[in-house]
Amino acid sequence: MIDHHLYMLAVGIGNIAFALLMVPYLRSTGATPGLKVWMWARMAFGATQLLAVVRPATGLPVLAIAESAGWIAGLMLEAAAYAMFFGYPQLRRYLVPVSALYLLLACAASLNGLPHLQLIVYVSLAMGLGSFTTGAILMHPRLPGATALQRLIGATDMGAGATLAVWAVIVLAGHSVPQWGEAMAYIAGYLLLIVNGCGFILMSKQRDDARMERLATTDDLTGLLNRRAFFARAEAARLLALRLRQPITVLMLDIDHFKQLNDRFGHATGDEALVKFSATCMDSLREHDILGRLGGEEFALALPGTDLGGAMHAAERLRQGVLDTRLLTCGNSYTMTVSVGVVLIDPEEDLATALARADHALYEAKRNGRNRVEAGLVGRRRA
Structure with missing residues (x-):
């Protein structure tokens, strides 16, 4: 007892x-x-x-x-x-x-x-x-x-x-x-x-x-992956796609005239633009797609299992979604746009090189008038 x-x-x-x-x-x-x-x-x-x-x-x-x-x-x-x-x-x-x-x-x-x-x-x-x-x-x-x-x-x-x-x-x-x-x-x-x-x-x-x-x-403001986490997950996705012999594309995205938006309407509107841009992108992506904020108004996106044609279509959908977004803090008087660079990662190419090509395609989209999607040049094999 x-x-x-x-x-x-x-x-x-x-x-x-x-x-x-x-x-x-x-x-x-x-x-x-x-x-x-x-x-x-x-x-x-x-x-x-x-x-x-x-x-x-x-x-x-x-x-x-x-x-x-x-x-x-x-x-x-x-x-x-x-x-x-x-x-x-x-x-x-x-x-x-x-x-x-x-x-x-x-x-x-x-x-x-x-x-x-x-x-x-x-x-x-x-x-x-x-x-x-x-x-x-x-x-x-x-x-x-x-x-x-x-x-x-x-x-x-x-x-x-x-x-x-x-x-x-x-x-x-x-x-x-x-x-x-x-x-x-x-x-x-x-x-x-x-x-x-x-x-x-x-x-x-x-x-x-x-x-x-x-x-x-994660990024505090948008809730997206931060730069370090994006690179880690995108690299893991690249290696998996390489083993499975599946395509994978990466996109570089940049909100057009972001500095002018901040200067004209203030940082509160700039923050709203970043948050709404992130939410618009996430709403149109698949669960296994990888989106991250690299810094400022610059974002990167990896699309596993997606070829260049599919990535271009996804980028156009994102561009149109951002174009339809309105910012409340500036009285819906500002039309936000985004420029996008898209590349298909070559099997012999590392992630950093692919992102550099996507960034070059993004620069071309900016140079050609902004609010557009540009495909990058075909990747070159490393020596």
Whole structure:
């Protein structure tokens, strides 16, 4: 038979340890939404569990009220952390009134002499149902950006939550629980400590790593690949096309008279032009096409599996789409145009050489009047 007080002592120390471990992590990285709230939830659970160890020996009514309030505070802080992490503002609006209601009920139950064991049972039922619900949310197939880690945590939460809830219902119904059932309930509670404690930190770390990768590979203004990331992905696409003996084309694109646009209407209009140009291009591209902003108003595009004729057609479609775009910040009084240079990458040609040819074709489009597409000369084999 597992000693209840020893179990609560171990779990309480574990929760407080998790909370303390989060402090240096929060100081060393950007605060993930909900992580600070999660830390306080672990602290509330840990303090309440330690209080549950010493309270029966004191017999002080005020400690019974504090323990009841601690369980509810921990549960609601945990729910708030998940709501913040996954971006459910509508759920957060209900947490304050629901928390206040449950706190009143818990304190009233303690003042009316609710036995300590029954308090634990009710708390276990609430924790079980809450964990099962959280697990179901993490396992939902439509959860945006769901990862294998989230699915694993969700499956564990659902299993442990269901175990705790079933145990609590059996006890509340007045039936005796076999020893193996008691052991399963304790194991479920311990799993929730380990999985939730480590899981939330790992999910936060995973999200922080993804955010840092996005910052390192994307352009802040347009959301497109930056210069370094474009070259890396376009080169990988070139090598794949070479192995598969498929064509691949590259395009250089430049917004016409961009400096004059900035000087005439201001940088806000220039930024709008860059954003709308990027969005117009992305709307007409395939999922595996690679578009990047090389700097200023200059963009590059790689079209895997596309020959020169197909690339010319795609470039004309882009040119027409940009021509139809209107800029709100200048009162729709400016017609934006783009010049494009297109080349088919030669099998013996590297990416930099192909882009240089595309840039030369772009220069020809500018020289010939802008707002046009020019095909580059056939690439020469390297010596």
